[in-house]
Amino acid sequence: MAVVELTSALVETPSPNPPGGERDVAGVVRDALRERGLPEPRVIAKDPARPNLAVTLDFGPGGRHLCLSGHLDTKPVGDAEWSVDPLRATLDGDRLYGLGAADMKGAVAAMIEAAAALAADPPPRGRLTLLFTADEEDGAAYGARHLAGGALAEAGLTGVDAVVIGEPGGIDADWDRLHRVSRGIARMRVTVRGDQGHSSLAEHTGAVNASVEMARLLAAFADGFRPSVPAHDDLDGWAATVNAGLTVTGGVGYGVVPGEAAFGAEVRLLPGMDRALFDGELRAFLAAESARNPRLRAEAGYDDPPCDWLPGTEVPADHPVVTATRAAYTRVLGAAPPDAVFPGTTDAAWLHGLAGVPTLPAAGPGLLRRCHGRDEWVSVTALDQAVTLYRELARGFCTGGDAA
Numbered sequence: 371m372a373v374v375e376l377t378s379a380l381v382e383t384p385s386p387n388p389p390g391g392e393r394d395v396a397g398v399v400r401d402a403l404r405e406r407g408l409p410e411p412r413v414i415a416k417d418p419a420r421p422n423l424a425v426t427l428d429f430g431p432g433g434r435h436l437c438l439s440g441h442l443d444t445k446p447v448g449d450a451e452w453s454v455d456p457l458r459a460t461l462d463g464d465r466l467y468g469l470g471a472a473d474m475k476g477a478v479a480a481m482i483e484a485a486a487a488l489a490a491d492p493p494p495r496g497r498l499t500l501l502f503t504a505d506e507e508d509g510a511a512y513g514a515r516h517l518a519g520g521a522l523a524e525a526g527l528t529g530v531d532a533v534v535i536g537e538p539g540g541i542d543a544d545w546d547r548l549h550r551v552s553r554g555i556a557r558m559r560v561t562v563r564g565d566q567g568h569s570s571l572a573e574h575t576g577a578v579n580a581s582v583e584m585a586r587l588l589a590a591f592a593d594g595f596r597p598s599v600p601a602h603d604d605l606d607g608w609a610a611t612v613n614a615g616l617t618v619t620g621g622v623g624y625g626v627v628p629g630e631a632a633f634g635a636e637v638r639l640l641p642g643m644d645r646a647l648f649d650g651e652l653r654a655f656l657a658a659e660s661a662r663n664p665r666l667r668a669e670a671g672y673d674d675p676p677c678d679w680l681p682g683t684e685v686p687a688d689h690p691v692v693t694a695t696r697a698a699y700t701r702v703l704g705a706a707p708p709d710a711v712f713p714g715t716t717d718a719a720w721l722h723g724l725a726g727v728p729t730l731p732a733a734g735p736g737l738l739r740r741c742h743g744r745d746e747w748v749s750v751t752a753l754d755q756a757v758t759l760y761r762e763l764a765r766g767f768c769t770g771g772d773a774a
Contacts, residue, residue, distance in 0.1 A: 373476075373483045373753045374466060376402055378459030380475035381468035387443035390512070392504040395442045396421045399478065399502055406486035411500075414525045420504040420512035424525040426497060427489055429768060433496025434690070436767045437533040437727070438485075438760055439717060440478040440734070441506030441513065444470035450744035465747040472736025472748040477536025478502060480735065480756035487761050496768025499527060506717055509677060514717035518725035532691035533721050533729040534763065536756070537712070538736030544752040545703055545735075545759075547606060547710035550692060552718035552731030554639035554682040556648065557673035559617075559632055560656075562587060562666065566622070566629025577627045578665050581620040584631035587659055587668055588615050591635065595655050600642035607711035611638040638713065641682040680715060683722040685730055694767035695733060702759045713738065733759075 379402075385395040400411060403425060411423040423442075447456050447469060454460040456469040466476070481500050488498060505513035522528050540546055564580025572579070592614035602608045613636045620631025637648075652670055660666045672678035685692055687709060696706040712732040722729035732738075735752035 371750070371754060373479050373757050374461070374750055376479035376482060377466060377471060377476045377748070377753060378468070380479060381459045381470050382457065384457050384469070385443045386446040386469070387505060387507040388446065390443065390505060390508060391419050392442040393419050393421060396423055396502070399423055399442070399482070402482050406482065406489070408482075408485055408489060412525060414517065414521050416512045416516045422504055422513055422517060422525065423502040424499055424527065425485075426499045426526050427485060427492070428497050429492045430495040433493070433768045433770050434531040435497040435499065435529050436691070436764050437499045437501050437527060437530045438481045438536065438764070439501040439503065439533050439721070440474050440481060440536045441503045441717065442478065443505060443507045444473065444475075445507050445742050452744050454745065456746070461750070464750050466750055466753070467745060467747045469746060471746055472538045473741035473746065474536050474538060474734055474736070476736060476748040476753050477734035477756060480753055481536060481760055483757045484760035484764065487757070488764055493765045493769045495770070498764050498768060499530065501525065501527065503717060510717060510720055514720035515676065515724070518720035522725055530727050532689070532767065533718070533727050534691065534695065534733050535716055535718060535729060535731050536734030537714070537716050537732035538738050538741060539732040539734050540737040540752075541739070544737065544749055545699065545707060545755070547707050548692070548695060548699065549712035549730060549732040550687065550709050551605065551641060551684045551711040552682060552716045552722070552729070553711060553713060554680040554719060554723070555677070555715045556637045556639055556679050557634070557677050558636070558652070558670050559634050559673070560587065560591065560668060560670045561630065561632040562668045564629050564631070565627060567627045569625050569627050572627050578667070580628040580631040583663070583666050584620060584633060586663065587666060588618070588633045590659055591655070595652070597637060597643065597648050597651050599640055605711055606708055607713060608640065610640050610643065611713070613637070638715070639680070639682045640711070641684040643682070645679050680719045681723055683718045683729060683731070685728045689728055691728060691730060691767060695730060695763055697766055698759050698763035701762050702755055
């Protein structure tokens with residue numbers, strides 16, 4: 371199966387980020403496009419080692435312009451202990467194992483195969499662009515953020531009507547949700563001050579141990595900080611997730627009462643969340659904790675822009691790209707899944723939130739729960755379905771209808 375072979379080739383061309391470097395995997399994509407007789411891609415690169423690729427098929431005058439998008443980088447292997455070699459594609463029954471198989475080199479391969487099928491049997495009108503980005507996994511400064519910040523014209527994307535990103539869309543099973551919302555993110559660091567001094571005198575002096583007070587505050591933050599969320603009618607997954615203690619620092623060493631300790635936290639944001647309101651609630655939470663604990667001296671600060679506050683995005687339920695995607699799901703899978711919120715933050719933050727192009731954040735093969743950890747895999751069946759789904763979606767959307 372061509373899509374499995376191409377996914378395997380992409381998996382076996384490592385592109386972990388950090389440190390970042392997508393040039394080799396972009397070369398595999400470029401070769402695959404040539405082999406299938408597709409146009410030579412445009413290269414848009416802030417850094418030559420971090421290329422973005424864009425290739426456009428013109429089907430005929432009129433119709434709509436759809437962009438299918440996927441990122442070329444992966445998370446690093448990290449400390450995960452795999453049962454197979456993460457940098458080799460391993461086929462076991464219906465499962466294709468390998469780093470990036472689901473997130474999201476399988477979707478990239480499926481998009482290329484779908485474009486080849488459309489080039490051989492094109493719809494009567496419209497345009498299709500494939501956009502393959504760098505640096506999605508570590509801030510997008512070389513990828514979608516660079517494009518949305520002024521390089522869209524260079525990529526030939528100024529007239530795009532909608533973007534569909536092939537992030538793994540399955541939560542419990544492949545294709546089990548239609549993700550209209552991409553959650554944003556707020557990143558912050560909460561710092562607690564103490565009284566640095568000789569630890570042998572701690573009882574005598576009553577010195578405040580910053581690490582201990584930070585630990586108490588971290589637990590209270592995880593259990594009790596719940597920012598306000600705008601109401602929404604029955605959209606699956608409509609919640610803001612608070613993750614406390616993603617980083618923890620503090621202390622000098624033995625013999626020293628810690629004078630400073632801190633924890634990093636993130637909140638996965640929903641569309642419509644107001645930063646001023648959020649900030650006020652964060653300050654109020656810290657003030658309340660300080661009132662309960664006179665030994666607590668704490669302050670909060672946000673991460674450096676743009677990761678301090680990335681708003682969530684939402685495509686309306688009746689937007690043409692949503693109705694066309696529903697129709698494609700129905701044609702390929704037999705039924706359309708319910709509308710939902712994608713739990714993660716995607717390139718939709720830039721392509722939709724910054725550039726203003728309506729973007730579906732996750733319509734791809736694979737399960738999100740299998741990503742960023744050990745033994746990542748994608749279903750071969752889902753890969754095959756993805757090729758047909760992207761083909762039908764592009765045909766329906768580009769021609770101006772919901773289905774072919």
